[in-house]
Amino acid sequence: MTPLLRGLLLLLLALSACGLGALDVDDPPRDGGLDAGGLDDGDAGDEDEPDAGPLERDAGSLPGAPVLEPLGAPVFRAQPFGVDWRPSASDPVRGAVALRYEVQESADPAFDAGVRTFRVAAPSTRLDRVHQSLSFGAAERLTRYYRVRTVTAAGRGPFSNVEAKVLEASFKPTYVSVGYRGPNAPPFPLGADAFTVDDVVRANGAFTRAGAGWLDTTDPNKGHQGHYWYVSNHAPLPRDGAEAARWTPTITRAGRYEVWVSFYRSENRDDHAEYFVTSRDGERLGPFVVSQYLGTEWGDTAWVKLGEFSLEAGTAAHVDLDWSAAGRSHSECADAAAFRRL
Numbered sequence: 001m002t003p004l005l006r007g008l009l010l011l012l013l014a015l016s017a018c019g020l021g022a023l024d025v026d027d028p029p030r031d032g033g034l035d036a037g038g039l040d041d042g043d044a045g046d047e048d049e050p051d052a053g054p055l056e057r058d059a060g061s062l063p064g065a066p067v068l069e070p071l072g073a074p075v076f077r078a079q080p081f082g083v084d085w086r087p088s089a090s091d092p093v094r095g096a097v098a099l100r101y102e103v104q105e106s107a108d109p110a111f112d113a114g115v116r117t118f119r120v121a122a123p124s125t126r127l128d129r130v131h132q133s134l135s136f137g138a139a140e141r142l143t144r145y146y147r148v149r150t151v152t153a154a155g156r157g158p159f160s161n162v163e164a165k166v167l168e169a170s171f172k173p174t175y176v177s178v179g180y181r182g183p184n185a186p187p188f189p190l191g192a193d194a195f196t197v198d199d200v201v202r203a204n205g206a207f208t209r210a211g212a213g214w215l216d217t218t219d220p221n222k223g224h225q226g227h228y229w230y231v232s233n234h235a236p237l238p239r240d241g242a243e244a245a246r247w248t249p250t251i252t253r254a255g256r257y258e259v260w261v262s263f264y265r266s267e268n269r270d271d272h273a274e275y276f277v278t279s280r281d282g283e284r285l286g287p288f289v290v291s292q293y294l295g296t297e298w299g300d301t302a303w304v305k306l307g308e309f310s311l312e313a314g315t316a317a318h319v320d321l322d323w324s325a326a327g328r329s330h331s332e333c334a335d336a337a338a339f340r341r342l
């Protein structure tokens with residue numbers, strides 16, 4: 001044997017030994033604990049871990065695939081939600097004892113890119129997530145995909161089914177600045193698919209008030225239908241901090257609607273009035289922040305579009321104006337809401 005051949009042979013033997021040796025190395029179970037799962041993207045604590053995959057040494061003792069539960073209705077990006085799963089039914093039969101679970105999250109349903117891994121110590125079968133900082137102010141929905149696998153002393157089992165979670169647009173306030181200074185009617189023709197719910201003329205729905213601090217004004221030139229309510233910060237009223245108003249339309253045709261509100265502007269009105277729109281599935285969208293302030297000029301009736309919303313038929317949808325005595329130094333006006341089917 002030439003020195004060259006002998007060298008090659010030794011090299012092959014060494015490589016072979018290394019390979020065999022590698023098979024004897026277990027995947028060392030890490031310390032358990034919820035490494036991440038608090039605040040979202042950009043926060044430290046989670047880890048994009050190299051995907052080691054199931055170990056081949058003793059496949060018979062590996063755990064089975066957990067079953068990921070459906071992730072339920074969409075949430076806002078700042079709303080917490082849970083990712084829950086059930087251990088594989090075969091694990092007790094195999095004697096597999098879960099040390100921890102690894103939950104993966106990705107914007108890609110195939111988990112080919114941008115995969116983040118969260119570790120959850122057994123026996124917990126839940127990961128708490130909240131997407132706090134995704135694209136502040138963006139209006140679009142996002143979808144995130146999840147899957148989970150079990151880690152035992154024998155290694156990692158296969159992944160579960162994949163479930164998707166829809167994340168609605170930001171929970172942060174939306175500032176509405178485009179208003180319409182008009183007469184006391186909304187800036188579009190009224191009809192079957194475009195109507196108002198007024199504080200006094202409630203043909204198409206209901207108007208309700210809460211709290212003790214409301215005053216009203218009747219004047220044919222002020223407010224829709226010549227009447228509005230307001231909470232005054234000047235008058236010595238028994239304000240109880242519960243002042244709120246609600247417009248509940250009777251929706252006869254489900255669909256996408258523009259939602260508008262009107263108010264009589266004045267110099268002491270709040271420039272930070274907070275409206276909310278509750279649309280499908282009882283989700284409360286907002287706050288939509290509207291300025292009811294009108295400089296030094298005593299004003300007119302203004303109409304402001306809060307946005308476009310999917311409204312179901314019936315009376316589940318509603319618009320809320322919330323006024324809190326705490327920290328409020330200005331007046332707010334509750335007049336009418338308008339709904340226009342697109």
Ligand SMILES: [Ca+2]
Pocket residue numbers: 198199200223224225226227228335336
């Ligand atoms: Ca009115």
